[in-house]
Amino acid sequence: xxxxxxxxxxxxxxxxxxxxxxxxxxxxxxxxxxxxxxxxxxxxxxxxxxxxxxxxxxxxxxxxxxxxxxxxxxxxxxxxxxxxxxxxxxxxxxxxxxxxxxxxxxxxxxxxxxxxxxxxxxxxxxxxxxxxxxxxxxxxxxxxxxxxxxxxxxxxxxxxxxxxxxxxxxxxxxxxxxxxxxxxxxxxxxxxxxxxxxxxxxxxxxxxxxxxxxxxxxxxxxxxxxxxxxxxxxxxxxxxxxxxxxxxxxxxxxxxxxxxxxxxxxxxxxxxxxxxxxxxxxxxxxxxxxxxxxxxxxxxxxxxxxxxx
Amino acid sequence: xxxxxxxxxxxxxxxxxxxxxxxxxxxxxxxxxxxxxxxxxxxxxxxxxxxxxxxxxxxxxxxxxxxxxxxxxxxxxxxxxxxxxxxxxxxxxxxxxxxxxxxxxxxxxxxxxxxxxxxxxxxxxxxxxxxxxxxxxxxxxxxxxxxxxxxxxxxxxxxxxxxxxxxxxxxxxxxxxxxxxxxxxxxxxxxxxxxxxxxxxxxxxxxxxxxxxxxxxxxxxxxxxxxxxxxxxxxxxxxxxxxxxxxxxxxxxxxxxxxxxxxxxxxxxxxxxxxxxxxxxxxxxxxxxxxxxxxxxxxxxxxxxxxxx
Numbered sequence: 001x002x003x004x005x006x007x008x009x010x011x012x013x014x015x016x017x018x019x020x021x022x023x024x025x026x027x028x029x030x031x032x033x034x035x036x037x038x039x040x041x042x043x044x045x046x047x048x049x050x051x052x053x054x055x056x057x058x059x060x061x062x063x064x065x066x067x068x069x070x071x072x073x074x075x076x077x078x079x080x081x082x083x084x085x086x087x088x089x090x091x092x093x094x095x096x097x098x099x100x101x102x103x104x105x106x107x108x109x110x111x112x113x114x115x116x117x118x119x120x121x122x123x124x125x126x127x128x129x130x131x132x133x134x135x136x137x138x139x140x141x142x143x144x145x146x147x148x149x150x151x152x153x154x155x156x157x158x159x160x161x162x163x164x165x166x167x168x169x170x171x172x173x174x175x176x177x178x179x180x181x182x183x184x185x186x187x188x189x190x191x192x193x194x195x196x197x198x199x200x201x202x203x204x205x206x207x208x209x210x211x212x213x214x215x216x217x218x219x220x221x222x223x224x225x226x227x228x229x230x231x232x233x234x235x236x237x238x239x240x241x242x243x244x245x246x247x248x249x250x251x252x253x254x255x256x257x258x259x260x261x262x263x264x265x266x267x268x269x270x271x272x273x274x275x276x277x278x279x280x281x282x283x284x285x286x287x288x289x290x291x292x293x294x295x296x297x298x299x300x301x302x303x304x305x306x307x308x309x
Numbered sequence: 310x311x312x313x314x315x316x317x318x319x320x321x322x323x324x325x326x327x328x329x330x331x332x333x334x335x336x337x338x339x340x341x342x343x344x345x346x347x348x349x350x351x352x353x354x355x356x357x358x359x360x361x362x363x364x365x366x367x368x369x370x371x372x373x374x375x376x377x378x379x380x381x382x383x384x385x386x387x388x389x390x391x392x393x394x395x396x397x398x399x400x401x402x403x404x405x406x407x408x409x410x411x412x413x414x415x416x417x418x419x420x421x422x423x424x425x426x427x428x429x430x431x432x433x434x435x436x437x438x439x440x441x442x443x444x445x446x447x448x449x450x451x452x453x454x455x456x457x458x459x460x461x462x463x464x465x466x467x468x469x470x471x472x473x474x475x476x477x478x479x480x481x482x483x484x485x486x487x488x489x490x491x492x493x494x495x496x497x498x499x500x501x502x503x504x505x506x507x508x509x510x511x512x513x514x515x516x517x518x519x520x521x522x523x524x525x526x527x528x529x530x531x532x533x534x535x536x537x538x539x540x541x542x543x544x545x546x547x548x549x550x551x552x553x554x555x556x557x558x559x560x561x562x563x564x565x566x567x568x569x570x571x572x573x574x575x576x577x578x579x580x581x582x583x584x585x586x587x588x589x590x591x592x593x594x595x596x597x598x599x600x601x602x603x604x605x606x607x608x609x610x611x612x613x614x615x616x617x618x
Contacts (some may be wrong), residue, residue: 026417041574101571108335222618258612260604262410265350265576265607298574303567308617309531309579
């Protein structure tokens with residue numbers, strides 16, 4: 001790719017938040033792992049998705065007639081916010097079963113929501129209708145600018161914690177993980193990059209194990225941000241770099257969320273806890289190393305949870 | 310007092326965490342208030358209590374035979390951690406109905422827990438038995454060193470955000486609020502300090518309104534850290550400085566927690582959300598001002614909550 005994460009970072013550095021890196025003595029003591037956490041739940045719009053969306057929108061002409069996408073939530077909110085910053089409209093096709101707070105977030109950032117049936121065909125049909133109206137489609141992950149933008153998280157992380165041995169990040173469609181892979185390969189090739197995926201949505205793990213992108217995919221997981229099928233560009237990058245993916249159970253995801261909330265005091269959504277779950281699931285692979293974990297987002301229905309108090 | 314927060318900060322600066330100050334554009338936009346949040350949920354042991362405990366323990370002789378206290382949780386954990394750092398034992402009398410994760414935390418930091426009936430008389434009798442065994446009592450709030458130690462949070466906050474107009478903090482026994490009052494009076498007398506208290510545990514508000522410390526007190530609130538009766542030293546400081554206290558309902562506390570979790574992505578315990586609730590309850594008092602809010606702690610049963618997902 002000519003468009004590297006470094007190019008993207010130079011473009012968007014003034015618009016995104018350089019999120020902090022956190023550590024926890026108590027979590028390290030409890031787990032025996034030397035963890036560093038990159039806090040993308042503190043990114044604008046509450047997830048790393050604002051990076052890719054900001055870069056992709058920055059590459060559009062001033063007379064863009066508005067952007068459109070389909071999204072289960074975080075990419076939609078990020079795109080709406082990035083588009084609003086340039087004065088563009090944003091139309092977002094969302095499945096009827098999207099998390100209510102994510103629907104509200106798209107609207108809060110000025111986006112227009114179009115509901116569709118909760119399947120890939122309906123999402124694509126909804127987006128096509130918007131493209132037919134002249135909107136510019138910005139897909140959530142299978143796009144060169146999006147991949148480069150998401151990769152900026154690794155450039156920051158490596159600058160903030162120069163002695164990392166590992167970066168572990170979640171994989172849904174693969175925008176984040178392929179961006180990180182490209183960034184690390186360029187600036188820190190000794191750093192091992194690993195993907196983390198729910199066992200109930202293990203299309204990336206199967207695709208990389210088989211050497212061929214799978215097409216059968218029936219995701220069943222609480223990690224709503226990781227239900228997408230791995231993209232073709234994303235698969236190509238991860239495959240070429242021999243990236244391994246660790247899968248985790250739903251119980252392991254909840255356990256990791258609990259640890260992150262308890263020890264870091266950070267609200268992490270289920271998808272964001274998957275990489276921590278993966279490290280704990282295969283602890284021996286990470287012992288004695290400085291393990292960087294990307295906490296990818298923090299958008300979930302806290303109001304519903306807190307009513308249980 | 311001769312022992313000021315400045316003296317305490319010079320002593321403990323290397324041992325406590327200088328917690329960050331956070332802001333949220335989306336929360337400001339939603340509420341119309343210009344908020345800055347001092348993040349004591351990120352303090353060691355998960356609350357501001359580690360400040361006072363660290364300073365009080367620093368003033369003990371090397372041959373101290375161990376420390377003791379009664380606590381519903383956060384002071385106990387903080388004291389256990391501060392004592393362990395000096396190699397002292399810590400015995401903590403806790404009510405049988407204390408939050409389970411707070412009991413675990415005292416033990417995790419090396420403290421010994423002694424359960425008692427959930428009333429003031431049993432707590433004091435339990436502590437007296439430990440004093441009779443030769444332990445040094447470090448009370449949770451009605452103590453000159455504790456007050457000075459808690460006041461260090463205001464010195465940091467004022468240095469990090471020099472243009473604050475207000476500091477709003479919760480009041481239970483009053484250690485935090487009286488420490489902040491003394492600190493602000495010395496270094497930033499133009500800053501208005503306000504207390505925030507659950508309506509179901511409004512002994513401080515009544516005491517300050519009456520000009521006399523009340524003794525009838527039957528706290529009924531989800532904010533377990535704010536159930537204590539205001540201390541005599543604490544009442545004297547707050548009364549002398551004419552500090553106002555805003556009371557809030559249980560529903561307002563939950564609403565403020567929800568806002569903090571959603572917009573700041575921070576796990577705040579109910580007690581820690583009370584000052585945010587107070588500002589929102591009396592919004593007109595804070596309009597057009599730079600409002601500093603102390604998020605006092607983040608210790609609650611997240612495991613139980615997350616099982617609802």
